[in-house]
Amino acid sequence: MTIDFEISNHIATITINRPEALNAMTPDMYAKLSDSWLEVRDNPDIWVAVVTGAPQPERAPEKQVFSAGADLKQTIPQKPEAFEFWQTQSNQILNRGLEVWKPVVAGVNGLCLAGGMTLLLATDIRVASEHALFDLSEVKRGILPGNGGTQRTIRQLPYPIAMEVLLLGRRLSADRAANFGLINEVVPHDKVLETAMERAEELAAMPPLAVRAIKELSVRAQYMPLGDGLRLESAMQARLSFTEDAKEGPKAFAEKRKPNFKGR
Secondary structure (H helix, E strand, O other): EEEEEEEEOOOEEOOOHHHHHHEEHHHHHHHHHHHHHHHHOOOOOOOOOEEEOOOOOOOOOOHEEEEEOEEHHHOOOOOOHHHHHHHOOOOOOOHHOOOEEEEEEEEOEEEEEEEEEHHHHHOOOOEEEOOEEEEEHHHHHHOOOOOOOHHHHHOOOOOOHHHHHHHHOEEHHHHHHHHHHOOEEEEHHHHHHHHHHHHHHHHHHHHHHHHHHHHHHHHHHHHOOOOHHHHHHHHHHHHHHOOHHHHEEEEHHOOOOOOOOOOO
């Protein structure tokens, strides 16, 4: 049971790799996932991240699981110490509020359940298998979908659909999720990772500093007044104008060639 982490051509690939347990995550796996997101955030050689789940060879395509979320047998019995409530930065993960301004692509190659779905809600570009299903059914177990489940679902789905998912614990099919804008693309099952990597390669070809600025501005815009957002936008635009990439883009356009962005 592990979290696999690879870097190639400015793309970090994170794989939830516990297929024998439907990629359910243990406390140790969450700690490794936290380390992975910190590496994505802090490593200057990483410009884009892709997250996916390891396939389960013994299961049919329509029964594959991206992640079943937290392994409740290992997480629920744990009783945290009182002081841990205030350790808000401990083992930070993407869906718990870690600020990662590099774009994250999700390759959802099967059922996306509970903590798997809250992870999805914290990504930026989402590719899903035709067999994918999306589920936040924690209410049926007397708990709530933490790590952003109650916060991001209501922001990313229409209100009555969000309530259907959160209060009734009903699943969304891939097509229905796409219709509501929860995912970008529905592709054949065997094309999920390939398509996710194609999107990551597109992002890796973009000027990385501009991409990060746009992501940060767009995310923060959900929580700030328009005037403050416009002011921050102007400040970031001024900062970007002094970068090498901001000079390379127009120069490459004028010379009718592909730009060579360096993140500087």
